[in-house]
Amino acid sequence: KTHYQILILGGGTAGITVAAQLRHKLQTFDVAIIEPSTKHYYQPLWTLVGGGVFPKEQSERLEESLIPSGAIWIRDSVAEFAPEQNRITTTSGKAISYDYLVIALGIQIDWDKIPGLREGLGRNQICSNYAFDQVDYTWECLQSFQGGNALFTMPGTAVKCGGAPQKIMYLAEDHFRRRGIRRQCNIHYYSAQGALFAVEKYRKTLEKHVVETGIELNLKQNLVEILPDSKAAIFEHVETKERRQVGFDMIHVTPPMSAPSIIQKSTLASSAGWVEVDKHTLQHPRFRNVFTLGDCAGLPTSKTGAAIRKQAPVVVANLRSALAGEPLAAKYNGYTSCPIVTGYGKLILAEFDYDGNPQETFPFDQAQERWSMYLLKAYALPTLYWNAMLRGWA
Ligand code: FAD
Missing domain, CATH: 3.50.50.60 (FAD/NAD(P)-binding domain)
Known part of the structure; x- marks a missing residue:
């Protein structure tokens, strides 16, 4: 046929x-x-x-x-x-x-748009949650990290799940704290975007979280190259085009997409x-x-x-x-939604429409970190996905 x-x-x-x-x-x-x-x-x-x-x-x-x-x-x-x-x-x-x-x-994920990324990925503490065959290496990097610079990047392109580049950073921060090595760690978010999150209501909570957990924000900084063997990343300022080289002890990359x-x-x-x-x-x-x-x-x-x-x-x-x-x-x-994990057992559930107006499902302020919303993400949503959404019932 x-x-x-x-x-x-x-x-x-x-x-x-x-x-x-x-x-x-x-x-x-x-x-x-x-x-x-x-x-x-x-x-x-x-x-x-x-x-x-x-x-x-x-x-x-x-x-x-x-x-x-x-x-x-x-x-x-x-x-x-x-x-x-x-x-x-x-x-x-x-x-x-x-x-x-x-x-x-x-x-489409454009791994090759960052020179050095494809060669380096999966070794030398260069990881990414954006591929099934890479995602467990992120956990290896978090576990073997002994302190130093941990970098997390966000490109200037559209990406799937705009919150995911920072969710893994919050989990990493929490993990380092639980392991007692947080004081030896410098955690940096390098984003090509001009703000941490597009919708003000949730951005405020996230900015507060970043300050409280001592994460350094570097906005308008686009990852343009990785030097896997010398463990360095090159960032370019999106407006001035000025470049800087930053050494890392681990880097989680969110690659550009199209x-x-x-x-x-x-x-x-x-x-x-x-x-x-x-x-x-x-x-x-x-x-x-x-x-x-x-x-x-x-x-x-x-x-x-x-x-x-x-x-x-x-x-x-x-x-x-x-x-x-x-x-x-x-x-x-x-309508779109982004469950932003801010640590193990903590989540803010961002839900909003074309105009950035919150479209919240629950009768409480979803911009507050909650354990119940973490359980929703970890257990309820996967079940809903496999058994209801993909079956045409939700
Ligand atoms: P996909 O589900 O990616 O499907 C596209 C399909 O097209 C694939 O099966 C592919 O094999 C097929 N295909 C590709 N090329 C061709 C071709 N030439 N011919 C035929 N078929 C082809 N979303 C949320 O809602 N909440 C979250 O918390 C969340 N977190 C995320 C975290 C990560 C790390 C990632 C990677 C994504 C996350 N997402 C999240 C995003 C969500 O997974 C995607 O938005 C969603 O899967 C997109 O669905 P899709 O059908 O458009 O694309």
Whole structure:
């Protein structure tokens, strides 16, 4: 078969959630998912894996166990788009056409944009929570650290989960304190951004936390190179372009990220490279049978799985309207959430919309650090993810 009514590209958080919801909502279900990987990852757990709370295997499931019944899994990669012909081509050379397309290809991690990073990663105390095969080395670095400079970086690009670069730093700080070596440690956050966090309400709590725990903030400083053998990092000021070299005894790197190259070079992309999209209906403004969500979508909000939980029902409702020839009524308000772990057993739950207005779930001030919210992140959210969200129930 080379034609499907609905073709979903990517079987990650967004692709599987949309497929599962369509399974419940459509009478005739003619859906295929193109996904090359045999494994699916619950990436939010990687913060706690890097912090030594869980083994990384707990974040991994077989892709085949998550494909909804009746959906066709095409184990291949998308290589090229031809939205003018309602068709894509895969890397194995297959052409597949569709009535409707859902693009859920995630974000591309540009490890090679930092010279020295790929060679150095996984040795010489250079670690990153941003890959399954690297994340346990973060925990090794935290455990073997004996004092000196511990650096944590945040790039100037969009990243998935904007809070994750600092969550691991707070866990590290707490871990060093518990081991009794905190006084020998200089903990530095180097961020290419101009502020610690975008939304004022949560930024205030985080700034207070940073002061209280003695973490040094270095804003507008972009990591541009790593010298793995001399254990040094080079940072460039984003405005003055002045460079400085800083030695480290461990460094956790959040690499720069971008839209997947195949999207960037397609006619579907906006000038910034993401899939162009109406930020409320999640429909492509030029190719009306194309919808997008998740990290690859050009939406002006923070890229998270929590955002996808609110985007998926909008895509599904609007796809159903489009199939019925009705106007698209469902609207996404930019909701996103970032559970910021500030230590072992402590968390502030940031939830906000396109305008940076808090959209909190619980009837208390979520900007305060709480143990209950830590339990939510560590235990309740993974269960919700595997058993409800990916099954199309939440
Ligand atoms: P993904 O889930 O990454 O899926 C993309 C899929 O597309 C993949 O399966 C990939 O194999 C597939 N693909 C790629 N290229 C092709 C191709 N050419 N053809 C076909 N398929 C392709 N979110 C939260 O909500 N809360 C958190 O606390 C949180 N913490 C995080 C911490 C870390 C360290 C990380 C890395 C992420 C975190 N996130 C968090 C973010 C969250 O995991 C992502 O936003 C979410 O998984 C994005 O879903 P997606 O479907 O857009 O992309």
